[in-house]
Amino acid sequence: xxxxxxxxxxxxxxxxAEKGFSATSTSEIAKRAGVAEGTIFRHYKTKKDLLxxxxxxxxxxxxxxxxxxxxxxxxxxxxxxxxxSFLRAIIINRFEFAKNNGKVIKxxxxxxxxxxxxxxxxxxxxxxxxxxxxxxxxxxxxxxGELMDMPNSTIMRALITNIVGFxxxxxxxxxxxxxDDEAEIDFTVRYxxxxxxx
Numbered sequence: 001x002x003x004x005x006x007x008x009x010x011x012x013x014x015x016x017a018e019k020g021f022s023a024t025s026t027s028e029i030a031k032r033a034g035v036a037e038g039t040i041f042r043h044y045k046t047k048k049d050l051l052x053x054x055x056x057x058x059x060x061x062x063x064x065x066x067x068x069x070x071x072x073x074x075x076x077x078x079x080x081x082x083x084x085s086f087l088r089a090i091i092i093n094r095f096e097f098a099k100n101n102g103k104v105i106k107x108x109x110x111x112x113x114x115x116x117x118x119x120x121x122x123x124x125x126x127x128x129x130x131x132x133x134x135x136x137x138x139x140x141x142x143x144x145g146e147l148m149d150m151p152n153s154t155i156m157r158a159l160i161t162n163i164v165g166f167x168x169x170x171x172x173x174x175x176x177x178x179x180d181d182e183a184e185i186d187f188t189v190r191y192x193x194x195x196x197x198x
Contacts, residue, residue, distance in 0.1 A: 005043050007033040012050050017103040021051055021111050052117060054104065083141040083197070088189050091163055095170075095185065102171040109168060131156075147196055155196060162192050 011032035015024040026047050030037040044050040080086040098105055112118050138155050141147045147155065166188045170179060 004033070004035050004039055008035060008040055008043065008050070009054055013054055013103050013107065016051065016054070016107045016110075021047070021107070021114075026050075048115070051107075051111065051115070054107065082144075083146045084189060084193055086137065086141075087159070087192060088185070090159070091166070091185055091188055094163060094167060095181070098167040098171045102175060105168075106172045109172065158195060159192065162188060 008029060011029045012024070015028055015032060018024075024047075026040050027037050029050070030040055033040075040050065044053060078089065080089065108118065112122070134156055135152050138147065138152045142149060166184065170181075170184065
């Protein structure tokens with residue numbers, strides 16, 4: 001990306017996170033980026049193209065928990081003594097990602113319900129890079145007697161809902177609250193384990 005493109009993307013991230021996609025005009029983005037409005041349209045045909053340019057790379061790299069290939073390699077390829085250790089590794093891995101990408105995560109989740117492209121990408125990446133790994137690990141922990149015998153999709157939904165809920169609250173809804181991050185990670189692990197452990 002050119003320096004101007006970087007400035008446009010940075011300004012768009014800030015404004016979309018502050019005001020939302022619909023309430024942000026390209027003239028506001030141009031003003032904050034220090035470029036002419038026409039410069040935006042030389043790089044991005046529409047404001048929605050700019051939104052996709054911001055959210056798609058971030059999505060592919062792991063904005064939405066469990067979606068990045070590097071995440072699959074970092075977390076799924078490790079050996080864990082038990083399901084609790086695996087669960088803690090997921091939460092810590094995604095916690096660090098969310099801490100470093102809070103604004104883009106906020107934009108993504110604010111716009112997810114309004115843009116079919118985002119939902120489609122979410123589903124495709126999950127099915128391609130993550131679901132198979134999850135199924136294999138869940139089956140192995142069921143065989144060891146650590147997890148209840150429920151459908152894998154139910155277990156995945158419980159994990160995703162609780163972990164995403166924690167991270168959204170921590171980094172998007174109440175980022176300035178007085179958090180004890182270690183304690184909250186422990187509470188999240190305990191809460192999920194109480195629901196899924198055999």
